[in-house]
Amino acid sequence: MPALARESLAGEARTDAQSEQHSALAAPVLIEQSPSNGAPLLSVIVPTFNERGNLYELVRRLAIQLQEIAWEVIFVDDDSPDGTAELARAMARANPHVRCLQRLGRRGLSSACVEGVMSSSAPYVLIMDGDLQHDESILPRMLQALVSGEADVAIGSRYIDGGGIGQWDDGRAMISRFATRLSHLVVPPDLKDPMSGFFMMRREVFLARARALSAMGFKILVDLFASGRKPLRFVEIPYQFRNRQQGESKLDNQAAWDYLMLLLDKLVGHLLPVRFIAFAGIGALGLAVHLLILGALFKSESLAFQSAQASATLLAMSFNFTVNNLLTYRDRRLQGFGWWRGLASFMLACSIGAIANVGIASYVFDAKGQWLLAALAGVVVGAVWNYAVTSVYTWGKPRH
Template sequence: MPASVVASAGSSPAARVTIVLPTFNERQNIQPILQQLLALRDRFQLELIVVDDDSADGTADFVKQMAHGEPCLRLIRRVGRSGLSSAIKEGLLDSTGDLAVVMDCDGQHEPAAVAAALDLLIARNADLVIGSRFHPDASIKGLSDKREGGSVLANRLARFTLPRYRQLSDFMSGFFALRLDRCLPMIRQVDSQGFKFLYELLSISRGNLMIEEIPLTFQPRTYGSSKLDISVLWDFGVSIIHTLLLRMVPRRAVSFALVGLSGIGVQLLISNLLILLGFSFVASLPPAVIASACSNYLVNNTLTFRHLRLKGLQLLAGLVKFLVVASLPMLANIGLASVFYARVANDTLFAQIAGIAVVFVWNYAASSRFVWNTP
């Protein structure tokens, strides 16, 4: 281990520390945060990396101008790629520090907590120090009752899926410090489309990290609004299932399968509605299957492949590609369901599910490659 890392935290600049700050439209919040973090130069060899997802409010331009007078400040401006987890991963992989800290740039994480996390990381020779909102000594000022309740539930589910880290109080924290030499192999494996970078890192580590926690004083957001939306909640559900499956199934395949379940609902709803209107089971299947495929395409574009989301004419072209890719499986779905219904069991539900199950793998692999152009 580099001598600088094990030097006393109270000595002259010892450890080389990288602080990764992912940003998206945080122009009003970032200036005071950077100014407070720059004060840490008295104690550490400091590197600040702002990873900006092409903010429209001038965040990157401000950081660029500030960096002209601050050599330790670096900007990574990302165009054509986005997402909190991928921004954190990119910042950590680009860092030159021995130690690294990740924190939000919305004013809810106090820069003063950085020194406390680093001191504990060094003093305990830990691999990871988590800033916890739910530590007994923490103070939560920046969460509504609804958000706090949701976070408590999320942490309970995370604790269930990560039994080797049951002692932790906040699996969903966006504030943590780590030793890069020990964590880098695991950081490289983190699925950057995951729900929370920290949760994904803990899942990959399989209980092998020595972890400490510090209490956070979690502040109200100073400016702007939360980035929490339905896609974040969806990612959380996918992450939980992905972990329960021991990460043996590709994460996108889990999401694709969940969307497929919604498509089953669409297909069953439409086919049963048409049957009630007097159509035969065989006649009701084609429109039901096509409607299900269209629904799956739109939901996958919004959730599963949202970082590659198609818009405008590309959205329409993608739908055509998706229907072409799915045409043979759709025919197989209709044919198998019809045969199952006629020869095996006179049950429309199981007949349709049998057809859907057979074509799932093809739809996932082919549409990933030919519609959203990803392996």
């Protein structure tokens, strides 16, 4: 072989060796841990709703950062009307890294994350949004922290040195800080960004807590930390939150309600179902509405007491049903003809509950002679009856 050729081959060999050594130094554990059979080491779970415009760019960015390891991205789509699931499936036919899980008849970020994780087999799972606001460049560092055994959960954090919330206005920043303080009722106080929706964890850690998850609302990280007795070892890695480029934000007043219900469920859910607490609270508001309407109609002398009472009762029941349909049973919300059918069944159930209320109260009063105790007994029995019956017959089947 000519000397020049031998020198060229030797130079290429040295270059290849140097390249391999550089790659090994950059991510030694990641390469060692990648499965040899082509199965993914990391599953990226991306819950989506109307994120069609972001899919190609997100997959492109993931491919750049995860080129050293075996990975997949699972788009869990809540039947987006913009065709997100259809595009994800088309991408999956051309790209083996892409999968799509389309959900029908149910909606919610946390529950989508749970189903996405449960559909994967990778030893490590990442939760991130599909709106390109999370910084994918920190993914190798997050995975390294898990593979090395440093942590159970690696969290992309906006609230440690080097992190930031981008161009949020003062109002959103204040709400985020307040929600973070509230979350410390159920998560460790040294966790700086429990509201993060960008984190990675070992699969067995997730599975150990999966059955205890509330899967309510959109803050699954809070849910995970609050769903087990054994503390999770975590590391927070700073990143700068980006501005959304496509689509619309999913945050709204109902998301705030879901978050409060999640915290309540973690605090007292082992004693009472959180839906019952919400149902009873709305019932108390309904009582206030009833008294206001009754007072307005009767004291104005526009109606006799019996007519005013009947009108106030019907309006208060309608109020209770409407608010419960919007909030307590958001995931089973009734619409169209189903709304009217649900209102009728709700009124029927509550009418029977009112009869039970009076009957129990009368029985206790006759037995104990204490009107306050009798009244409370009647209210409790009526509330439990109304909740139990309407949860089955009014909102029994999950809907969009």
